[in-house]
Amino acid sequence: MTIRTRLSLWYATVMFIALMVMGVLLYYQLVIEPRQEARQHQQEQNEETVDPDVFEDVTGIMLWCGVPATLLALVGGWWLMKKSLTPIASLTQATRKITAQNLGERLPRTHNGDELDELTEVHNAMLARLDDSFNRIHEFTLHASHELKTPLTVLRGETETVLRDESLSTSERERAVSQLDELRRLARIVDGLTLLAKADAGQIPLAREPVNLAELVRDNFADLQILAESQNLKVELESCEELFVRGDRHRLRQLLLNLADNAVKYNQPQGGVTINLRRSGELAELTITNTGAGITAEIVPRVFDRFFRGDPSHGNTVDGCGLGLSIAQWIVAAHGGTIGLVSRPGTLTTVTVRLPLAPSPAVATKLPV
Secondary structure, eight states: OOOHHHHHHHHHHHHHHHHHHHHHHHHHHIIIIHHHHHHHOOOSSTTTSOOTHHHHHHHHHIIIIHHHHHHHHHHHHHHHHHHHHHHHHHHHHHHTTOOOOOTOOOOOOSSSSSSHHHHHHHHHHHHHHHHHHHHHHHHHHHHHHHHHHHHHHHHHHHHHHHTTTTOOOOOHHHHHHHHHHHHHHHHHHHHHHHHHHHHTTTTTOOOOOEEEHEEEHHHHHHHHHHHHHHGOOOEEEEOOOOOEEEEOOOHHHHHHHHHHHHHHHHHHHOOEEEEEEEEETTEEEEEEEOSSSSTTTTGGGGGTTTTOOGGGGTTSSOOOOOOOHHHHHHHHHTOOOEEEEEEEETSSSSEEEEEEEEEOOOOOOSOOO
């Protein structure tokens, strides 16, 4: 129940009670009191000073004056409440539009000095503090990841130099290989953090050109077959329509590689991966399905969170840092599309990407200028 409806009900109840009290008082003053005075001064048994039509007069007054006055008060009260609560509705709509990407925007103020204007000012001050905090986090992440790249590059180079030493014992070589693997993993984490930090700050320019999505999917299918060999996975490209989207070819390829990598890593031995690219209205719809352990419904909304890894059965054996789907979500959003995941534990997990279609270059050249 909205505040407007609740206040209207309360207002109507108060008006009804006021009307009843008014009727009782009128009846008492115009009927009861005159009758009591008449009994005190009556000279004859049937003599009364009260007009027998007084009760009807009171009823008429209540009907012809009280009821219209009450209805007018209700309508006027409803209009006043609507006018008074309209700023709250506007404030609610403006607040609902605030996200982490537009914290710099401010809620509109009326500047009339009332409580709602003061509340709006408090909200704007809170948004300013949040905007400053988010900017500091982005700057810290960006600077930290940038500063980590140099020592990681040095350590990686030194470890590779050590591995070229033929005098190393077997245990020393295994230890150096393990260190190199961890350095490479840390380097991927730093690269992912740098990418997301720049994306949050809007510092990554994207090309806007027609891209043959079907060609990228076929290339990704070939890469996926190579990735799947280690687990003996069956990879199928069931459908691949010739569809074009407008965007950045490099980032779209990165999107497909991230999804393909996840489909292989979070799978079962002797399982499978299925890819479909179809047209769905004005959208290109790409689905990648794998036969992994699946994800429970409770954690599906969190799979795109940074550093979140929702498959505990593979938590210690799968190489990854939990940034792949976050990067994929950013790439899709930057191209005006949507990405979603549906999973049935123990059976299938499907990632669906939908991107706006663009006319193919062959068709676009035929259009009149």
